Amino acid sequence: MASGPVHPAYGAVSALRKLASAAIDLVWPPRSLLSDVLVDAPGRIEPALWAELRFLGPPWCARCGFPFETPLAPGAWCAACLAAPPPFDWACAALAYDDHARRLVLEMKRQGRRDGLPTFAAWMRAAAGPALAAADVLVPVPLHWTRLARRGFNQAAWLAQALAKAPGSAAQRPVLLEGLVRHRMRRSQAGLSATGRRRNAAGAYAAPERARAALEGRRVVLIDDVYTTGATLAACARALRRAGAAEIGALTLARVVRPVAVAI
Numbered sequence: 001m002a003s004g005p006v007h008p009a010y011g012a013v014s015a016l017r018k019l020a021s022a023a024i025d026l027v028w029p030p031r032s033l034l035s036d037v038l039v040d041a042p043g044r045i046e047p048a049l050w051a052e053l054r055f056l057g058p059p060w061c062a063r064c065g066f067p068f069e070t071p072l073a074p075g076a077w078c079a080a081c082l083a084a085p086p087p088f089d090w091a092c093a094a095l096a097y098d099d100h101a102r103r104l105v106l107e108m109k110r111q112g113r114r115d116g117l118p119t120f121a122a123w124m125r126a127a128a129g130p131a132l133a134a135a136d137v138l139v140p141v142p143l144h145w146t147r148l149a150r151r152g153f154n155q156a157a158w159l160a161q162a163l164a165k166a167p168g169s170a171a172q173r174p175v176l177l178e179g180l181v182r183h184r185m186r187r188s189q190a191g192l193s194a195t196g197r198r199r200n201a202a203g204a205y206a207a208p209e210r211a212r213a214a215l216e217g218r219r220v221v222l223i224d225d226v227y228t229t230g231a232t233l234a235a236c237a238r239a240l241r242r243a244g245a246a247e248i249g250a251l252t253l254a255r256v257v258r259p260v261a262v263a264i
């Protein structure tokens with residue numbers, strides 16, 4: 001490959017960057033995402049804890065991503081989805097929400113820790129596979145502006161931005177940070193029952209008029225940190241559907257997986 005002369009300042013800047021990075025490593029050497037153990041690069045986890053992570057994958061419900069205990073035909077739906085199909089077309093998560101996944105999420109959400117984002121994006125990409133690759137636009141689940149102001153960031157937006165860049169390609173999938181807005185906040189979803197969460201989330205999200213052109217007829221993937229009961233993602237999916245989205249997926253880092261009682 002032909003290359004022109006390198007500006008002398010470039011070498012100096014590059015050397016300074018390397019020095020700064022080494023200095024940061026001296027002050028904060030990379031530590032595991034799950035413990036205080038030092039690791040060789042940011043975003044890593046020591047092998048013993050890595051082995052304990054519970055990654056999700058097929059066989060799972062083709063509609064909501066709920067893992068099946070026994071293999072079923074690809075495309076099968078769980079009993080809950082058969083009884084009441086959710087408003088999104090598909091959902092899946094990279095990890096089961098256990099103590100390890102909880103720590104990963106809380107360190108990101110409460111401590112503002114960002115070094116795990118490339119790793120989380122790789123896991124989420126692997127979980128969603130071609131469905132994510134086919135997406136036209138990513139929309140993070142929004143926070144109410146008062147919560148965003150208090151926290152200073154939206155972890156769902158961080159995840160969406162980490163997912164925007166396809167590995168090995170310069171192409172960037174668009175992230176519509178304000179594809180949805182949370183225009184009403186009654187209370188936090190934490191501590192509410194499934195019915196309470198559904199009521200609390202219903203009608204709380206909307207696609208603003210200025211986002212409609214980017215959503216209409218598009219394949220949209222909602223991004224969030226945790227799928228708990230699906231109430232938030234369902235409310236967001238309804239708002240996207242009202243805005244004309246053609247297909248709506250929901251991709252999360254983790255998902256609460258526990259047996260659900262369904263009357264048949």
Ligand SMILES: [Zn+2]
Binds near residue numbers: 064077082
């Ligand atoms: Zn399902």
